[in-house]
Amino acid sequence: MAEGPRRLSAAAIALVILGIALVVSIAFVAGEDVAVLFYVAPVVFLGVVVVMAALKMRSGSVRPAECVECGGLISPNAPYCKHCGAPT
Numbered sequence: 001m002a003e004g005p006r007r008l009s010a011a012a013i014a015l016v017i018l019g020i021a022l023v024v025s026i027a028f029v030a031g032e033d034v035a036v037l038f039y040v041a042p043v044v045f046l047g048v049v050v051v052m053a054a055l056k057m058r059s060g061s062v063r064p065a066e067c068v069e070c071g072g073l074i075s076p077n078a079p080y081c082k083h084c085g086a087p088t
Contacts, residue, residue, distance in 0.1 A: 012050055012051070012053075012054040013050075013051050013054050013055070016050050020043065064076065067081040067083060067086060067088065068086070069081060070084040070086070072084065
């Protein structure tokens with residue numbers, strides 16, 4: 001089941017890198033000036049955000065906690081288990 005998110009995050013990273021490379025190469029081939037960077041900068045920023053989110057998803061740090069009493073999935077920030085009421 002973990003294979004799906006890893007493929008998705010790898011595909012997102014590849015897509016962003018290819019998109020940035022395409023935009024920059026088209027700008028340089030067309031002989032655009034520095035003003036084009038103001039149009040490219042938001043694309044690059046959005047790409048960096050997508051890559052960072054994909055890497056965080058791949059690291060496994062974004063995942064629910066497990067209750068020690070009943071084994072139910074709960075929020076890592078929950079003060080008690082919503083299934084059995086045990087404190088976390």
